[in-house]
Amino acid sequence: MDRLLFRTLENLKQKDFKTFKWYLEKDNILEGQKGIPPSKLEKADRQGTVDTMILKYNNEGALELTKRILKEMDMNKLESELPSSGPKDKVEEGQTYRTFLNIFYTLIGNPWLRKHAAPPADGQTHNRGTWKQAYHHNFVRPPVNHTPKLKTQDLTAPPEEREGRRVAALEDLKRYAVDITLNRNSAHPNLILSEDGKQVHDSDLRQQLPYDRRRFTTCVSVLGEQGFSSGRFYFEVQVRGKTAWTLGVAAESIERKGEINVAPDDGFWTIRLRNRDDYTALNNHLLYLTLSQQLYKVGVFVDYEGGLVSFYNADTADQLYSFTGCHFTEKLFPYISPCCNYGGINSAPLIISPVNLTQ
Numbered sequence: 001m002d003r004l005l006f007r008t009l010e011n012l013k014q015k016d017f018k019t020f021k022w023y024l025e026k027d028n029i030l031e032g033q034k035g036i037p038p039s040k041l042e043k044a045d046r047q048g049t050v051d052t053m054i055l056k057y058n059n060e061g062a063l064e065l066t067k068r069i070l071k072e073m074d075m076n077k078l079e080s081e082l083p084s085s086g087p088k089d090k091v092e093e094g095q096t097y098r099t100f101l102n103i104f105y106t107l108i109g110n111p112w113l114r115k116h117a118a119p120p121a122d123g124q125t126h127n128r129g130t131w132k133q134a135y136h137h138n139f140v141r142p143p144v145n146h147t148p149k150l151k152t153q154d155l156t157a158p159p160e161e162r163e164g165r166r167v168a169a170l171e172d173l174k175r176y177a178v179d180i181t182l183n184r185n186s187a188h189p190n191l192i193l194s195e196d197g198k199q200v201h202d203s204d205l206r207q208q209l210p211y212d213r214r215r216f217t218t219c220v221s222v223l224g225e226q227g228f229s230s231g232r233f234y235f236e237v238q239v240r241g242k243t244a245w246t247l248g249v250a251a252e253s254i255e256r257k258g259e260i261n262v263a264p265d266d267g268f269w270t271i272r273l274r275n276r277d278d279y280t281a282l283n284n285h286l287l288y289l290t291l292s293q294q295l296y297k298v299g300v301f302v303d304y305e306g307g308l309v310s311f312y313n314a315d316t317a318d319q320l321y322s323f324t325g326c327h328f329t330e331k332l333f334p335y336i337s338p339c340c341n342y343g344g345i346n347s348a349p350l351i352i353s354p355v356n357l358t359q
Contacts, residue, residue, distance in 0.1 A: 003286050004082070005053070005066055009046040011078055021049060023069040030057065030065050039204060040342065043190075045218055045259045048340065051244060054275050055342050166317040173301045173312075176232040177355035180224045180334050186214045186256070187222040191338070194349075197225065201349040202341040219260045224334030227252060232303045235334060236314045236355050239273070240296045241348030244339035246272040246282075247298055249309055252331040269309040269323045270335060271298075281311075281321040289320055297353060304328055314353075 012020060021044070025035045040052050053062035063082060070079035181197035189207045193200050202220055209215070216222070224235075237247055246262060248270030255266065262268040263284045271281045271289065279289040291313070298320070299312035307326035312319055338350045 005050045005062060006047055008066060008070075008078060008082065009049060012075075016073065016075070017046065019073060020069055023072060024049070024053070024065070029068055029072075030061060033057065033061070037343065040340065043206065043218070044340075047259070048220075051274055052340065052342065055243065055345060058275070163317070166319075170299065170312055170314075170317040171357065173232075173234050173299070173310075174355050174357050176234045176301070177357075178226060178228075178233045178235055180226055180235045180352050182336065182352070183214070183223050183225040183333075185212050186216060188216040188218075188220045190220055190340075191222055193222070198352040199349040200336060201338050201347060204341040204343070214256065216256045216260075218258050219256075219262075219337065220340055221246070221335065221337040223250065224336070227331035227333045228302065228304060229328075229331045230304050232301070232306075234299065234301045234355065236297055236299045236353045237336065238297050238351040238353045242273060242338070242350070243276045243342070243346045244272075244274050245350055246270050246335070246337040246339065247350075248300060248311070248335050249302055249332045250335035251328070252333065264323060264326065268335060269326065271311050271321055272337075279320070281323075283323060287321070291320070292316075292318060295320075300334070302332060304332065 009017060009020065021041045023029060024041060025038050027033070027035050029035065036052055036056060041049060044052060050062070053065060056062075057065055067079050067082050070076070070082075182193050182200055184193055184197070187193060187200070189209050190202050190205065191200050192203045200222055214223075239245055239247075248268060250269075251267035253267060254260070260266070262270055262272075262282050264282075265284050268282065271279065273279055273295075279291055279295070281287040281289060293313065293316055295313055297314040299314035301310045301312070302308065307324065307328065309323040309326060310319060311321050336350055339346055341347050
């Protein structure tokens with residue numbers, strides 16, 4: 001849903017986008033609902049505006065609100081392109097289909113099967129119409145390269161044995177743990193960092209800070225102080241109590257001013273949380289993630305020469321997602337966004353946690 005609404009707002013000229021945000025501040029655009037406080041919208045870009053709407057009104061409410069505002073603005077053509085009714089069922093259907101396809105891609109390990117099961121390019125026909133429908137609704141795109149293969153014995157072994165292997169595999173990666181602190185000179189002016197540089201949260205207040213070319217000005221983000229241009233490294237971030245965040249690594253040359261597209265093509269390899277329980281990987285498209293347990297701590301592993309960025313539930317050793325086949329050519333830095341405070345809803349800090357080795 002957030003992708004659909006983001007594309008809608010992208011079609012607005014800047015002056016129309018400002019008008020749209022003005023309507024968002026008004027009460028009773030949705031009957032009985034208060035508007036969004038101006039302080040939440042003043043500096044929000046299009047993606048931030050969508051995130052704010054969904055956090056306050058949920059998916060269905062954000063969709064209905066967008067349609068009503070577009071009608072008020074006499075943008076009937078744009079409004080007509082949005083679903084007119086029953087969004088909940090459609091969203092749930094899409095999430096089910098996305099889940100199936102995510103599992104499908106994960107299980108494909110045979111190159112021949114991967115080649116012949118892959119969907120056609122946009123606009124081409126296919127003897128099975130499901131892929132065309134999935135493309136039309138932006139439910140899925142094939143991975144940029146491929147997802148890691150699962151060995152057959154991993155699927156047939158007893159649960160206890162599979163769990164033991166997962167834990168052992170993550171423990172092996174923890175040998176590459178590095179000490180990360182956050183770079184104050186890169187932090188967005190709304191962000192408050194702890195004295196030791198291990199915690200960060202959004203204050204909802206913009207600090208008056210001197211200009212720095214390294215500083216994010218629109219995206220509420222911060223980079224790690226330490227950069228890596230070879231080898232392997234691993235770090236963990238506590239996300240307990242958060243309703244939204246984005247984590248991963250970013251290239252040194254990323255754009256830091258104005259609106260940013262957080263995707264591999266633009267130098268970002270990340271996963272994110274939105275709306276309390278919507279987990280996605282940002283692989284030049286949204287790939288929805290299905291988690292087996294609540295996520296409190298994220299482990300991030302990078303193999304520079306191997307072109308790999310992997311994310312783990314650090315408490316259960318479950319692998320969340322991997323970017324594979326990456327071609328790194330410059331320094332990589334930890335990338336952390338606690339996202340906006342949203343009036344206290346998302347006020348908990350993100351915390352760089354010490355890595356504990358149990359073996």
